[in-house]
Amino acid sequence: MTIDFRICAIAVAMLFALLGLGAGTATADSYAGQTYGDAAGKLSAKGYTPVISTVVGDQLSTNDCIVTSSRKPTYVRTDNFDHGKDYLLSLNCSAKLAHPGQPGNSLASPQGRKEKGVEDRAAKYNAKPENCAKNLDSCKKFCDKYEGQCSAEVLALF
Incomplete structure (x- = not known):
């Protein structure tokens, strides 16, 4: 009988421990990542x-x-x-990507890698605006979303 009582007591203790651990609530930050x-x-x-x-x-x-x-x-x-x-x-308020002499997010960070991708895509459009002309809808969405990245020549296509 003593062993059954111990097993029951351990089971009850474990149940309360599990219930206590699950009591916290996690919520996403609604505004994180926005300007x-x-x-x-x-x-x-x-x-x-x-x-x-x-x-x-x-x-x-x-x-x-x-x-x-x-x-x-x-x-x-x-x-x-x-x-x-x-x-x-x-x-x-750091720059979206660090550049020589300008502090910002590291290229090793997720934010830095994302910004580097944006800069690279904008550089391709700006170097050859005719590439943007091939898919105007996609290019316009990109230039609207990343204001200031597209050159005047690219923006003139819209």
Whole structure:
């Protein structure tokens, strides 16, 4: 009987341990990866006040900085000020890709590799605009999405 009781006690303890470990909730950051301008606009439309909590880098204008994390503040009131509608945003204002003499994301990072691909594709279009003319829809979508990457000659095709 003692062995049965021990087995039952161990099983109950394991069950409670498993239930306790599964109690946390994980949520995706809704604004991470967006520009500050886009995230701030969406937050304002929902009635929140976007507040910049941290900034890394100084190579981009504030509206072009990338939101790395966002959250509601843990405080609601301080010094008789209501912060219930504040939304804290952490920003990365480094260049999208580092170049000689210009800090930015490393080519070894996922963000750096993505930007290098964008730069390479834009360079191909800009070097030979006729390549862009072969598939105007795709080229136009690219130039619209990555504003400032396409030359005036390429943009003249649209």
